[in-house]
Every structure is written in C-alpha cells, then in structure tokens.
Amino acid sequence: MIFLTRRAVFSASHYYWNEAWPAEKNQQVFGRCANRNGHGHNYTLEVTVAGEPDATTGFVVDLKWLKNVIDREVVAAFDHRHLNLEAPEFKSAIPTTENIAVAAWRRLQPAIDEAGGAKLSRVRVYETPEIFAEYRGEA
Amino acid sequence: MKAYFGRRYMVSASHRLHTPALTAEENRAAYGKCNNEHGHGHNYVIEVLVCGQVNGETGMVVDLGALDGAVRAEVLDRFDHADLNRDPLFADRVPTTENFCKAIFALLGDALLGAELEQVRVEETENNFFEYSARG
Numbered sequence: 001m002i003f004l005t006r007r008a009v010f011s012a013s014h015y016y017w018n019e020a021w022p023a024e025k026n027q028q029v030f031g032r033c034a035n036r037n038g039h040g041h042n043y044t045l046e047v048t049v050a051g052e053p054d055a056t057t058g059f060v061v062d063l064k065w066l067k068n069v070i071d072r073e074v075v076a077a078f079d080h081r082h083l084n085l086e087a088p089e090f091k092s093a094i095p096t097t098e099n100i101a102v103a104a105w106r107r108l109q110p111a112i113d114e115a116g117g118a119k120l121s122r123v124r125v126y127e128t129p130e131i132f133a134e135y136r137g138e139a
Numbered sequence: 140m141k142a143y144f145g146r147r148y149m150v151s152a153s154h155r156l157h158t159p160a161l162t163a164e165e166n167r168a169a170y171g172k173c174n175n176e177h178g179h180g181h182n183y184v185i186e187v188l189v190c191g192q193v194n195g196e197t198g199m200v201v202d203l204g205a206l207d208g209a210v211r212a213e214v215l216d217r218f219d220h221a222d223l224n225r226d227p228l229f230a231d232r233v234p235t236t237e238n239f240c241k242a243i244f245a246l247l248g249d250a251l252l253g254a255e256l257e258q259v260r261v262e263e264t265e266n267n268f269f270e271y272s273a274r275g
Contacts, residue, residue: 018196029197031204094198098142102193124145133200134143134188 003121004060005048008070010079013040014095017084038082044126045074045104051118061118073107097133101125105135143257144200145188148210150219153180154234157224178222183236184262185214185243189254201254209250214243236263240271 015038016030026034033039047070051060077087083095089103105123112120126132155178156170166174173179187210191200217226223234228242240261247256255273262268 016198020196096193096198098144098193098200099198101142102140130147131203132145134145135140136143138141 001050002053002060003048003050004063004066004118005046006063006066006070008045008047008067008075009042010045010075011040011042012078012081012083013038014083014090015039016094016096018094038084041127043078043100045070046122046124046126047104047108048121048123049112049118050121054117061115065115069108069111073111074104077107097125097127097131098135101133101135105137109137140193141190142193142200143188143190144206144254145186146203146206146210148185148187148215149182150185150215150221151180151182152218152221152223153178154223154229154239155179156233156235158233178224181263183218183239184260184268185210186258186260186262187247187252187256188258188260189252190257191254201252205251205253209252210247213246213250217246236261236267236269240269244271 015035016033017026017036018029021029047066049061049066053060078100081087083090083100087095087103089106090099093099093103095103101123104125105120108123109120112118120137122134122136124132124134155175156173157166158169161169187206189201189206193200223229223239226234229238232238240259243261244256244259247259258270258272260268260270
C-alpha cells in the first residue's frame with residue numbers, strides 16, 4: 001500500500017462562537033478566537049490517499065486529477081471566504097481546525113470514492129505551521 | 140467523530156552521545172562527531188499529536204491552552220536550554236533522539252493533556268526525525 005499526499009493552500013477567515021452559550025462564556029472559552037468580526041489564517045490542507053500503484057502507469061492516482069478534485073471540492077468553497085458566513089457546514093458547527101478537517105473529508109470522499117481507485121486515508125489541516133488537526137474517517 | 144490534533148513546540152538543548160558500555164574507541168566509532176567530549180546542541184522540534192472525540196459544544200478535541208500548559212510544565216521547562224545528559228532520565232541511557240522521543244512520550248503520557256496522547260515526533264534537524272506512538 002502506498003500513501004500519496006497532495007498539499008493545497010487556502011486563506012479564509014473565521015471566528016469561534018457557540019450560539020447556545022452567553023457571550024461571556026464564549027469569550028472565556030474561545031478567547032480572541034471569539035472576536036465577532038473574525039480573523040484569518042493561511043491554511044495548508046494535506047490530502048492523503050492510499051492504494052496500489054497501477055500496473056501500467058505506476059500511479060496510485062493521477063496527481064493532476066487529485067489536485068483538481070481538491071481545488072473543486074474544497075479550495076473553491078473555502079479560499080478567500082468567511083467560513084462561518086459562507087460555508088454551509090459551519091452554519092451548525094464551529095469552524096475549528098478539527099471541524100474543517102472533517103468538512104474537507106466529507107467534501108472529498110464522494111469524488112475520490114466515485115473514481116474507484118485509491119481510498120481517502122486522511123485529511124490534515126494546518127491552521128498555522130505549529131497547529132494542525134487531522135481526520136481519518138473514524139467514528 | 141474521532142479526530143487528531145497536533146501542536147509543534149521547540150526546545151534548544153545540548154547532548155553528547157556516549158555510553159560507558161563501550162570503550163572510547165568504540166564510542167567514537169558508533170557516534171562519530173556526536174561523541175565529541177563537550178557535547179553539542181540542537182533546536183529540537185517536538186510535535187505532540189493527541190486524539191479524541193470532537194466536542195460538540197466547542198468543536199475541539201482538546202483545549203489548546205491546557206495542552207500547551209501541560210507540555211510546558213512537563214517537557215519545555217524541563218529540557219529547554221538544558222543539557223540532556225545531566226537530566227536524571229538520561230542517567231543510564233544515551234540521550235539519542237530516539238530515547239528523547241520515548242522519554243517525552245512517557246512524561247506526557249502521565250500528564251493531564253485533556254485528550255489521549257497518540258504520538259510524539261522529535262525533529263533533531265530539518266533532515267531527521269523520530270516518532271513514538273501509543274502503539275509502542
């Protein structure tokens with residue numbers, strides 16, 4: 001089994017706020033991340049697929065195809081967007097790095113499954129070079 | 140949903156690779172310039188990976204402030220600007236980055252991180268790194 005990873009970057013803004021909580025609790029739990037006008041990051045997305053190299057091409061997947069899937073399914077939806085206001089999954093979930101990783105997985109998996117080759121293995125999202133979250137499709 | 144959260148820290152520390160189990164010549168052969176008598180230093184990057192269910196109220200696996208506090212108390216304050224060979228953890232083992240990685244995993248495994256410790260990676264330089272995980 002070979003694990004192949006493609007990186008992409010997107011820049012987006014967000015804030016952390018739980019509508020079920022009073023303002024004071026939001027500010028206490030989320031600190032500066034709760035500033036209601038939001039703030040931004042340069043996110044790095046790492047998409048890893050797993051499979052066997054094709055006997056003819058030697059590819060696990062065509063990287064150009066994977067790049068296009070990532071651009072279409074994730075980057076187009078998140079890049080230069082305000083995640084709380086413009087991404088439908090964050091109407092009901094806080095756009096933490098963890099939830100962005102889960103959202104990216106859910107956006108990517110149907111297209112990768114449909115292609116019938118390599119399987120999506122993990123999605124890692126770097127919020128900064130020092131902070132990242134990863135989702136591996138686990139319950 | 141189970142997700143993973145990773146955080147990268149840095150400590151600057153010195154070490155010397157030398158074991159009393161070997162002769163001076165054997166130490167030299169095994170460790171090369173890492174055996175130089177007065178030691179040398181690295182900027183170690185310590186990457187801590189924890190896991191757990193994404194909390195429905197916060198959207199988080201772990202409270203970053205709590206994680207940072209635990210790592211600072213257990214690891215960063217202990218090793219930053221220190222000589223690893225003089226730490227009691229390395230009294231009877233060589234402070235290779237393999238052993239440093241396992242020592243950090245053990246220190247953090249006993250700490251209250253707020254989530255389950257999955258893996259510790261220590262990058263000794265940009266070109267080499269070591270990982271130790273909950274799988275042993």
